[in-house]
Amino acid sequence: MKKCIVTLLVLTLFLSGCWDRRELNELGIAMAIGIDKTENEYVISAQVVVPSEVSMKASTGRSAVTLYTATGETVYEAIRKMTKNAPRKMYPGHLQILVINEDLAKEGIAESLELLSRDWELRSDFYVVVAKDITATEVLNVTTPIENIPANKMFNSLKTSEKNWAGTEGVILDELVTNLISDGKEAVLTGIQVLGNKETGTSKQNVESITPSTRIEYDNLAVFKEDQLVGWLNEEESRGYSDITNTVKKTVTSITCPKEGKIIIDIFRYHSKIIGSINKGEPEVDIKIEAEGNIGEVLCSIDIMEPETIDKLEKIYEEEVKEIIHQTIESVQKQYQSDIFGFGEAIHRSNPKEWNEMKEHWDEKFSDLTVNVHIDMKIRRIGTVNNSFLKKIKD
Amino acid sequence: MGFFKKKVNTKVQSTPPSQTKENTSPNGLKTSLQDNIQFVKDSLGSSTDIVIREIRIGKGGSVKAGIFYTDGLSDTPSLQNFIMESLMLDIKGTPLEKKLTPEQNLLTALKDFAMTVGEIKDLTNFDDLFTSLLSGDAILLIDGYSEGLVIGNKHWVERGVTEPTSQTVVRGPREGFSENLRVNTALVRRKLKDPSLWMESKVIGTRTKTNVAIMYIHGIADDKIVDEVRLRLDRIDIDGILESGNIEGLIEDSTYSPFPTVFNTERPDTVAAALLEGRIAILVDGTPFVLLVPALFVQFFQSPEDYYVHTGIGSLIRLLRFLAYLIALLAPALFIAITTFHQTMLPPALLISLTAQREGVPFPAFIEAVIMEITFEILREAGVRMPRSIGSAMSIVGAFVIGTAAVEAGIVSAAMVIVVSITAISSFVSPTYNLAISARILRFGFMALAASFGLYGIAVGMVALILHLCSLRSFGVPYMSPLAPFNVSDQKDTLIVAPIWKMFTRPRLTNQTNKVRQQNPASAKPQPPKNED
Numbered sequence: 069m070k071k072c073i074v075t076l077l078v079l080t081l082f083l084s085g086c087w088d089r090r091e092l093n094e095l096g097i098a099m100a101i102g103i104d105k106t107e108n109e110y111v112i113s114a115q116v117v118v119p120s121e122v123s124m125k126a127s128t129g130r131s132a133v134t135l136y137t138a139t140g141e142t143v144y145e146a147i148r149k150m151t152k153n154a155p156r157k158m159y160p161g162h163l164q165i166l167v168i169n170e171d172l173a174k175e176g177i178a179e180s181l182e183l184l185s186r187d188w189e190l191r192s193d194f195y196v197v198v199a200k201d202i203t204a205t206e207v208l209n210v211t212t213p214i215e216n217i218p219a220n221k222m223f224n225s226l227k228t229s230e231k232n233w234a235g236t237e238g239v240i241l242d243e244l245v246t247n248l249i250s251d252g253k254e255a256v257l258t259g260i261q262v263l264g265n266k267e268t269g270t271s272k273q274n275v276e277s278i279t280p281s282t283r284i285e286y287d288n289l290a291v292f293k294e295d296q297l298v299g300w301l302n303e304e305e306s307r308g309y310s311d312i313t314n315t316v317k318k319t320v321t322s323i324t325c326p327k328e329g330k331i332i333i334d335i336f337r338y339h340s341k342i343i344g345s346i347n348k349g350e351p352e353v354d355i356k357i358e359a360e361g362n363i364g365e366v367l368c369s370i371d372i373m374e375p376e377t378i379d380k381l382e383k384i385y386e387e388e389v390k391e392i393i394h395q396t397i398e399s400v401q402k403q404y405q406s407d408i409f410g411f412g413e414a415i416h417r418s419n420p421k422e423w424n425e426m427k428e429h430w431d432e433k434f435s436d437l438t439v440n441v442h443i444d445m446k447i448r449r450i451g452t453v454n455n456s457f458l459k460k461i462k463d
Numbered sequence: 464m465g466f467f468k469k470k471v472n473t474k475v476q477s478t479p480p481s482q483t484k485e486n487t488s489p490n491g492l493k494t495s496l497q498d499n500i501q502f503v504k505d506s507l508g509s510s511t512d513i514v515i516r517e518i519r520i521g522k523g524g525s526v527k528a529g530i531f532y533t534d535g536l537s538d539t540p541s542l543q544n545f546i547m548e549s550l551m552l553d554i555k556g557t558p559l560e561k562k563l564t565p566e567q568n569l570l571t572a573l574k575d576f577a578m579t580v581g582e583i584k585d586l587t588n589f590d591d592l593f594t595s596l597l598s599g600d601a602i603l604l605i606d607g608y609s610e611g612l613v614i615g616n617k618h619w620v621e622r623g624v625t626e627p628t629s630q631t632v633v634r635g636p637r638e639g640f641s642e643n644l645r646v647n648t649a650l651v652r653r654k655l656k657d658p659s660l661w662m663e664s665k666v667i668g669t670r671t672k673t674n675v676a677i678m679y680i681h682g683i684a685d686d687k688i689v690d691e692v693r694l695r696l697d698r699i700d701i702d703g704i705l706e707s708g709n710i711e712g713l714i715e716d717s718t719y720s721p722f723p724t725v726f727n728t729e730r731p732d733t734v735a736a737a738l739l740e741g742r743i744a745i746l747v748d749g750t751p752f753v754l755l756v757p758a759l760f761v762q763f764f765q766s767p768e769d770y771y772v773h774t775g776i777g778s779l780i781r782l783l784r785f786l787a788y789l790i791a792l793l794a795p796a797l798f799i800a801i802t803t804f805h806q807t808m809l810p811p812a813l814l815i816s817l818t819a820q821r822e823g824v825p826f827p828a829f830i831e832a833v834i835m836e837i838t839f840e841i842l843r844e845a846g847v848r849m850p851r852s853i854g855s856a857m858s859i860v861g862a863f864v865i866g867t868a869a870v871e872a873g874i875v876s877a878a879m880v881i882v883v884s885i886t887a888i889s890s891f892v893s894p895t896y897n898l899a900i901s902a903r904i905l906r907f908g909f910m911a912l913a914a915s916f917g918l919y920g921i922a923v924g925m926v927a928l929i930l931h932l933c934s935l936r937s938f939g940v941p942y943m944s945p946l947a948p949f950n951v952s953d954q955k956d957t958l959i960v961a962p963i964w965k966m967f968t969r970p971r972l973t974n975q976t977n978k979v980r981q982q983n984p985a986s987a988k989p990q991p992p993k994n995e996d
Contacts, residue, residue, distance in 0.1 A: 081915070089803045089914070091828060093821040097814065123819035161807040162814060191807060220811075 093119075096156035099133065099219030102167040102204025103143065103180050110180065112146040113137040113205040114158055115219050122216055131272055132216035135208055144183045160187070163194045164223035166241070167204040167260060173290065173297035178248060185245055192241040195226055198290045198297065200259040202266070210262055210269040210284050222284060226258060229286060234310035234319040235303055236286050248295050251427050252412025256309065259287035259300065293406040301396070308396030311389060312355055312409050314340040320364055323384050329368025333385055333447070335361040344414030346422050351433060353411045355393065355441045361385075362449040366456040373454055378447050386443040393441050407434045491588035496529050496606035502589065503531060503596075513596070520550050522560050526569065527606035531592075536599030538618030545579045546601065546614060569605050574612060582615025594672050624650065627729035627751070629896055632768040639729045644674050644748035647731075651678060651744070654735035659683070665696055673704040674748040678734075683741045683969070683977050688938050692743050692756060707747040707754050714756075716936050721901040724937040726758035728895075733767050739980075741972050757937040757972060759944060761957050764788070766894035769960045778959035785958065787892035791902040794886045795832045796909035796921050798879070803828050804917030820876040829914035831875050835883040836906065838865055843887070940972050964988045 100115040114136050121132045136154045140146030147158055166184065168177055184190055199207045208218065215221035230238040236258045239247075247255035262284055268274055269282025288306040291299050301309060310316050316338040322330050337360040345352050363372060363381070371377055400408060412430050416423040426433055493499050500515055507513050516530045528550070532542060550573075554560050559576050574583055586592055586602065587610055596602055599617035624646065627639030640647045648662060659681040667675050675696065679689055695714040704710060711725045712718065726742075728734060729751050734744050737755045745754040764784045769777040801808050802817060809817065824831060842861040849857060865884075870877045886906070893899040905928065912920030935942035945953030953970050955961035964987035968978045981987045 089827075089917075090806070091821065092802050092806065092814070092818045093824065095806060095818065097811075097818065099811070117815055117818075119815050119819035120822045122815050159806065162811045164811070189807070217815075 090157075090159070094156055095159040096136075096154055097162055098158045098160045099162060099217055100165045100167065100208050100222065101160065101163060101184075102169075102199070102208045103172060104169040104203045104205055105172040105175065106139070109139045109141060110143050110146050111137060111139050111203075111205065112143060112150065113208050114147070114150060114154075114160075115208045115217075116154065116156075116158070117217060129272075131211065133218060135205070137205060142183070143180050147183075160184075160190050163190060164219045165226075166194055166196045167199050167207050167222075168196065168257070169199055169204045170201065170259075170290075170297065173198050173257075173292075176295045177292075177297075178295040181241070181245065181248075185241060190241075194241060195223060195238050196241055196244050196257055197222070197226070197260045197286075198257045200261050200287050200290075200300070202262050206266055207260055207262055207284065210266075210282050211272055211274045211280075212284060213275040213280055218284065222260065225284075226286060230315070231317045232319070234316045235288065235306035237289060237310070237315060248292075250410075250413065251430065252407065252414070252416050252423070253410035254294075254406040254408045255292040256289045256301075256408045257292065257297075259290050261285050261287045291400065291404045291406050291408055293404060298404045298406060301400070304392060305396040305399055308392045309408065311338075311357065311393055312340060312342070312396070314338075316340075321361075321385065321389065323381070323388050325368035325370055326380060326384070327368065327370075329370075330365075331363060331368065331370070331381060332365035333361040333381075334364035335359055337361075342409065342411060342414040344411065344416070344418040346415075346419045347438075351411075351415045351419075351422070351426065351437060353414055353437060353439045355439060357389070357441070357443045357445075359385075359389075359443070359445045360448055361445065363447060363451060367458065369459045369462050371455060371459075372450055378450075382445045382447055385445045389445075390441045390443055394439070397439050401435045401437065405431045405435050407431070411437060411439070492586070492592070492604070492609045492611060494607055494609045496527050496604055499604050500529055503592070506589070506593070516547070518547065518551055520554065521569075529602075529604045529606075531596055531602040531604070532616065533596060533599060536597075536619050537601055537616045541580075541618070542601055542614075542616055546603070546616075549577055549579050570608060570610055570612060573603070573605075578612070578614060580614055580616065584613040584615075586611040586613050594666070598672070598674075621646075630728060630730055630733070630766070630894060632766065632771070634771045635768050636730070636732050638731060640731060640746075640751035640753055642749050642751060644676060644746055647746050647751070647753065648676055648678070650731040651734050651738070651746075654731055655680070655738060660738065663693070667696065667699050667701070667710070668704040669700070669702045671703040671705065675704070675710065676746040678738065678744040678746065680738050680741070683739065684743050685741060685972060685976075688757060688940075688972070689743060691938055692745065696745070704747065706750045707745065707752045708750075710745060710747055711754055716938070720931065720935060721904045722760070722932065722935060722942070723763070723895075723897040723901070724756075724758055724935060724942060726755040726762055726895070727752045727897065728755060729753070730767060736767065736770070740969050741977075757940040759937065759940065760932060760935075760942050761946065763893065763895045763898035765956070770963065774960055774962045778961075781960055782958060784892055784894070787889040788898070788902060791886055791890035791892075791899065792906055793909060793921065794882055794889070795836060795906060796913035796924075797918075798882045799828045799832055799910055800913035800917045800921055803914065817876070817878050820878050823873045824876050825874070827914070828879070829910060831879050832883070832910055833907070835865070835869075835875055835879055836886075836910070838869075839883055839887050840903070945971065962988075 097117040097119070098114040099117055102113040104111040104113070115133050116136060117133055118131065121128065121130055136150050138146045138149040138152065140149050150158055168180070172180065185192065210218060212218045212221040215224065226236060226238045229236045237256055239255070239257055244255055244257070247253050262269065262282060264280070264282040266282065269280075274280045274282050288303055289301045289309055290297050291301060307319070310319075316335065319335045319338070320332055321335060322332045325331055338357070339359070340355060340357040343354045343356065345354065366372060397409070400406065407430065411434065412423070412427065416427075493502070496517075500517070503513070503515065512534045514532050514534050518528050518530065520526050520528050530542075530547065554577060559572070570585075584595075586595070591613070592602055592611065595613040599619060601614040601616045602611055603614060604611040621643050622641050624638050624641055626637045638650060640650060652660065657680060661679060661681045663677045665675045665677070666672050677689070677692055677696070692714070696710070699710070699713050701709070701713065707727060711727065714725065716724045726737070734753050734755065738744060742755050742757065745756070747754070764781060769781060806814055826834070842857075842865065845857060846854070846861075866880060869875045870880055890899045890902055909921060909924050912924045916923070933941070933943050933947050941948060944950060945957055950971055952968055955966050956970065964981070964984075967981035967984040967987060969980055971978070
């Protein structure tokens with residue numbers, strides 16, 4: 069009898085079990101989510117995978133993703149409301165990219181991120197980008213070649229461009245939230261744009277031609293102050309930002325030859341470090357950069373077989389990058405007064421006491437902060453030919 | 464009415480043996496040969512395979528004698544050549560013939576001078592007579608004596624020593640045990656010519672009278688365990704032992720555990736190796752499966768081939784077996800848990816691909832898995848039981864049903880077929896069949912846990928399983944040793960197989976009286992000859 073009761077009790081455990089069980093074909097896998105805002109309501113659009121269209125075998129030629137939109141006073145409400153027109157409940161666990169409308173970003177993004185950082189189903193390793201001059205829904209509506217799922221295209225192209233080109237930043241949610249709450253560092257996000265005709269981009273025909281008429285492309289960096297978008301950097305400045313914040317992994321930089329023309333340097337190792345200090349009561353920042361690169365392209369008449377030339381080129385690179393960095397910092401200081409580089413954090417690390425005093429009015433201090441840049445660049449290899457054949461043609 | 468009749472019938476059938484038992488055991492043999500013959504005939508129901516030959520021996524045929532044997536179990540030609548011929552013909556005109564008069568002690572004389580056979584025993588009661596007679600020995604009774612002789616003359620048609628079918632190796636001896644106990648003991652003796660290899664015999668089974676032999680190396684095997692084995696075997700009171708599995712069921716430590724605590728093998732080299740490690744072998748007549756105790760968990764992952772091949776491949780294969788066991792135990796459960804609870808763990812591309820496969824599958828993953836597992840178990844069981852000639856037809860249908868058709872019909876997803884197949888193949892990796900059974904049983908439990916609680920359920924299940932394994936004992940030895948309790952020196956032959964020159968001590972079971980295998984471990988490592996210039 070006693071055994072019987074124990075067995076029954078153990079069996080009841082199994083009854084309570086399956087409450088959060090979801091079969092794979094009950095999931096609406098949302099790969100990208102876009103947030104727009106009308107007057108006072110959020111418009112959420114979710115790019116949901118149509119699994120049978122993604123797999124090679126069963127595909128019928130229809131679109132690999134579908135877009136569901138819903139409006140609501142809060143983000144959560146809107147996402148739940150989506151079940152009104154979607155057959156499956158949204159599963160955001162594999163979210164790749166979050167697109168935020170530019171206008172919404174100007175108002176402030178904090179509110180819309182709260183749910184996304186709280187919900188346990190979300191992994192916080194998706195990228196956050198800002199849709200420039202366009203709504204997030206429109207961005208998610210564009211079909212893309214190579215990657216069936218546009219969200220994957222957006223994710224992968226941001227990842228590769230961040231690695232091999234400077235000027236874009238793959239900012240994941242965790243990083244963004246950390247920057248939002250940090251005193252000494254403001255956030256940046258990469259912009260995303262739709263080029264071409266927005267109307268034709270939504271159909272599969274878009275990807276049937278060799279050059280799609282509508283394309284998604286990453287743009288430059290958006291500067292935030294607190295959680296509000298305050299402006300955009302241009303391409304040069306975006307790259308300067310990457311140079312300063314040590315997010316460059318590989319890149320190419322063009323420098324001018326001593327006489328005329330250009331030489332392209334292929335940077336394969338790059339390291340920068342921001343060191344804060346207090347000089348005569350005023351904060352000061354040193355940026356130390358070590359870079360190694362190869363000569364990638366020689367478009368001028370120069371004898372690179374001479375060791376002195378190499379030294380000269382290294383000098384030119386150092387000068388020019390220093391110039392870009394100074395310009396970038398100056399423009400951010402003047403235009404936005406937003407410490408996106410994390411100079412405040414550097415001061416905080418080096419002089420915590422002084423930082424506590426000045427952190428209240430850091431924005432003003434930042435505007436006229438002295439920044440010293442030290443660059444040490446080495447050219448390692450010159451490629452598979454010695455002097456360029458261009459030199460012979462010109463001679 | 465019919466019920467009554469039946470009852471009477473069974474009663475009638477069961478009475479004669481019990482009566483004979485009551486009559487004979489106190490009495491023993493009678494003096495009159497005629498009475499004895501009559502009694503034997505009555506007791507055996509005049510069975511036609513019992514041959515009773517009455518002869519007259521001695522000078523002038525003054526002595527009446529009877530020879531009893533079972534046709535088919537006895538070696539008839541040798542019986543005629545060495546017993547009847549020597550008694551009836553060769554003896555004529557020899558001095559011995561004169562001795563054979565009823566007045567003298569005939570039996571001793573016969574035994575000492577006339578019986579040209581090796582194995583001979585005295586006989587005083589009918590119990591022994593029947594046991595010997597039905598085991599194939601010949602019985603010689605002399606009129607006027609309440610004693611007789613058992614003449615060892617067993618011989619019957621048997622399967623020879625063939626390659627073992629259940630435990631095969633690529634490199635290693637190809638001989639396997641057969642159904643004959645004597646052949647089996649001989650196979651072990653051939654491997655271990657050690658005077659300390661001791662053997663004890665027992666007869667178990669009140670009706671089958673099955674011969675059982677205990678073999679161990681005196682001085683290496685722990686006396687306590689040997690005593691325990693003896694005790695447990697003596698405790699057996701059953702009418703029939705038909706296979707060593709019956710003995711195993713009667714002496715093992717925990718019957719309800721899915722894990723075997725008695726090892727069985729068909730291979731003499733495995734038995735010899737186990738004896739050298741201090742284990743005890745139980746050989747049962749009538750089966751090629753020899754039992755080895757104490758049996759440890761890791762022992763079931765050890766194949767004799769591990770020690771015959773290079774240490775590297777031996778170790779890797781040993782690790783592979785543990786991995787395969789885990790796969791056989793957990794693969795479907797993990798698949799269910801991850802796809803129904805923890806989709807976040809899957810990479811996006813895999814998730815989408817799995818989802819695409821599941822589109823249109825009507826059952827939850829758990830039901831799907833159970834269907835496939837049961838289908839496979841049915842196929843496996845049918846494969847073992849069915850007549851050989853149907854085999855190929857079966858395998859085609861099986862492969863087709865399980866593999867292609869089920870997926871194309873949309874009843875199960877292709878991924879599930881892959882998981883079930885991997886599980887099935889993994890369960891065959893185990894070198895011993897009966898450990899794989901535990902994975903087969905427990906797998907379903909883990910699947911249920913995974914379907915109800917996800918990975919949490921599997922983790923809880925694993926903890927419970929490990930607790931259970933650690934609580935098991937095999938003849939007093941912790942089942943999980945040398946992992947728990949941990950023993951450093953025995954790790955050489957647990958998860959990996961160390962080179963043979965490194966294994967200079969025996970594994971620690973309970974005693975450590977004689978632990979050294981290689982006297983000089985330092986010189987055991989092979990070395991190139993030193994250059995003496």
